[in-house]
Amino acid sequence: MKLHYDPATEAFRAELRAWLDENRPTRGAMESEPSRSSAHIPDWSRAWQQRLFDAGWLVPGWPPELGGRSATPVQQLVYFEEMARIPVQRSYNPQGLTIIVPSLRDFGSDAQQERFVVPSLRAEVSWCLGMSEPGAGSDLAGLQTRADLRGDRFVVDGQKVWTSGAAHADWCFCFVRTNPDVPKHRGISVLLIDMQSQGVDVRPMAELTDRERADFNEVFFDGVEVPRENLVGEIDRGWPMATGSLAHERGMLWTSQAARLEHLVAELCAAARERGLDADPVFRERLAALHVDAQALKFMGYRGFARFARGEASPEHSVLKLLGSEVEQRLALEATEALGTEALDVEFAGFGLGVEESPPWARRYLFSFANTIAGGTSEIQRNIIAQRVLGLPRR
Numbered sequence: 001m002k003l004h005y006d007p008a009t010e011a012f013r014a015e016l017r018a019w020l021d022e023n024r025p026t027r028g029a030m031e032s033e034p035s036r037s038s039a040h041i042p043d044w045s046r047a048w049q050q051r052l053f054d055a056g057w058l059v060p061g062w063p064p065e066l067g068g069r070s071a072t073p074v075q076q077l078v079y080f081e082e083m084a085r086i087p088v089q090r091s092y093n094p095q096g097l098t099i100i101v102p103s104l105r106d107f108g109s110d111a112q113q114e115r116f117v118v119p120s121l122r123a124e125v126s127w128c129l130g131m132s133e134p135g136a137g138s139d140l141a142g143l144q145t146r147a148d149l150r151g152d153r154f155v156v157d158g159q160k161v162w163t164s165g166a167a168h169a170d171w172c173f174c175f176v177r178t179n180p181d182v183p184k185h186r187g188i189s190v191l192l193i194d195m196q197s198q199g200v201d202v203r204p205m206a207e208l209t210d211r212e213r214a215d216f217n218e219v220f221f222d223g224v225e226v227p228r229e230n231l232v233g234e235i236d237r238g239w240p241m242a243t244g245s246l247a248h249e250r251g252m253l254w255t256s257q258a259a260r261l262e263h264l265v266a267e268l269c270a271a272a273r274e275r276g277l278d279a280d281p282v283f284r285e286r287l288a289a290l291h292v293d294a295q296a297l298k299f300m301g302y303r304g305f306a307r308f309a310r311g312e313a314s315p316e317h318s319v320l321k322l323l324g325s326e327v328e329q330r331l332a333l334e335a336t337e338a339l340g341t342e343a344l345d346v347e348f349a350g351f352g353l354g355v356e357e358s359p360p361w362a363r364r365y366l367f368s369f370a371n372t373i374a375g376g377t378s379e380i381q382r383n384i385i386a387q388r389v390l391g392l393p394r395r
């Protein structure tokens with residue numbers, strides 16, 4: 001079977017490529033001020049995101065006033081394939097662009113949309129996502145951070161953890177418990193919390209992967225007052241936003257992951273050939289298996305995407321997330337083992353990442369655990385696949 005796109009779609013791809021060649025930030029600009037966390041937006045990256053917005057290349061599926069061009073689903077697929085080829089992210093506040101803005105569009109009041117959607121798309125406002133707590137990760141519904149409504153404001157007390165970018169974020173899209181007397185999936189609400197509010201204490205956490213960049217934080221709330229109009233949707237009805245937010249997160253993730261994996265396998269093959277490692281039949285076999293898995297990921301993604309484009313449900317997302325994150329981890333481990341001490345300083349090209357996020361292979365291996373945990377761990381994905389994709393009974 002030969003898969004190809006029609007001429008109109010290829011013209012769309014060519015237009016995007018030409019625009020990217022002309023407009024993407026130079027390496028010099030990117031190196032002038034590396035992003036220090038997933039909510040730290042350096043000036044050059046704000047300017048880049050605004051250029052994407054103005055040209056309709058930020059979220060192509062959305063209308064022009066929201067940084068898009070009402071692109072078809074197939075054009076969006078091509079868009080993500082092309083974006084994965086350049087070593088710069090669309091946004092240096094990815095949780096804002098891909099989770100929080102779509103959630104505000106789905107659930108926010110007119111006033112909230114007016115206040116936050118376009119400024120966030122134009123990188124004038126940055127966000128962190130307050131879901132996980134010390135006792136609530138996979139079981140998010142167990143969250144304990146309390147918000148009591150007193151008159152026209154909520155008073156928030158509690159703690160979040162693993163909050164990416166919290167030290168630089170302007171706002172937190174925060175899941176809180178507003179009613180402790182009902183079953184745990186009910187009684188959860190979402191508040192927009194100004195990170196400069198009195199009583200918000202952000203404590204960065206040291207990370208294994210980087211000494212310069214502390215993305216993880218603990219966030220403590222001590223009597224933080226939040227105006228009632230910052231409630232998103234209805235009180236006690238926040239749970240659908242938790243599943244909605246994660247769906248936004250997973251959306252097209254596989255596209256860039258599949259494209260990135262293809263490039264990384266090719267890169268590892270080239271590095272192996274250069275060093276004569278490809279003479280080892282065992283290593284060759286491992287490389288071949290990685291190539292096959294990367295191709296499987298891509299074609300499984302196409303199948304799920306075809307269903308999505310026909311308006312059907314696509315249960316493949318959990319499989320793609322699981323396979324993509326685990327293949328990337330195996331790839332980084334193979335590279336690290338094969339290159340030995342060289343893996344400590346041989347950088348990979350970092351497709352789809354900013355230059356400051358293109359670490360040596362060994363560091364990449366350490367970082368690969370992020371993707372097998374964030375957005376639902378591999379074990380949780382296996383549970384979902386067993387029950388919702390394969391239809392196996394719950395134990």
Ligand SMILES: Cc1cc2nc3c(=O)[nH]c(=O)nc-3n(C[C@H](O)[C@H](O)[C@H](O)COP(=O)(O)OP(=O)(O)OC[C@H]3O[C@@H](n4cnc5c(N)ncnc54)[C@H](O)[C@@H]3O)c2cc1C
Pocket residue numbers: 095128129130131132133134136137138139161162163164165369370371373374375376377378379380383
């Ligand atoms: C890079 C990264 C960025 C993150 N950014 C954010 C952020 O910005 N905001 C935020 O709120 N959170 C964030 N997180 C936290 C992330 O959502 C949680 O780590 C994740 O949901 C898992 O929760 P946990 O760490 O509490 O582990 P737990 O839920 O305590 O799980 C511990 C272990 O038990 C396993 N386990 C748990 N339940 C089951 C089950 N039912 N069946 C089988 N095995 C199970 C898990 O798979 C895991 O191996 C981030 C995490 C990472 C790695």
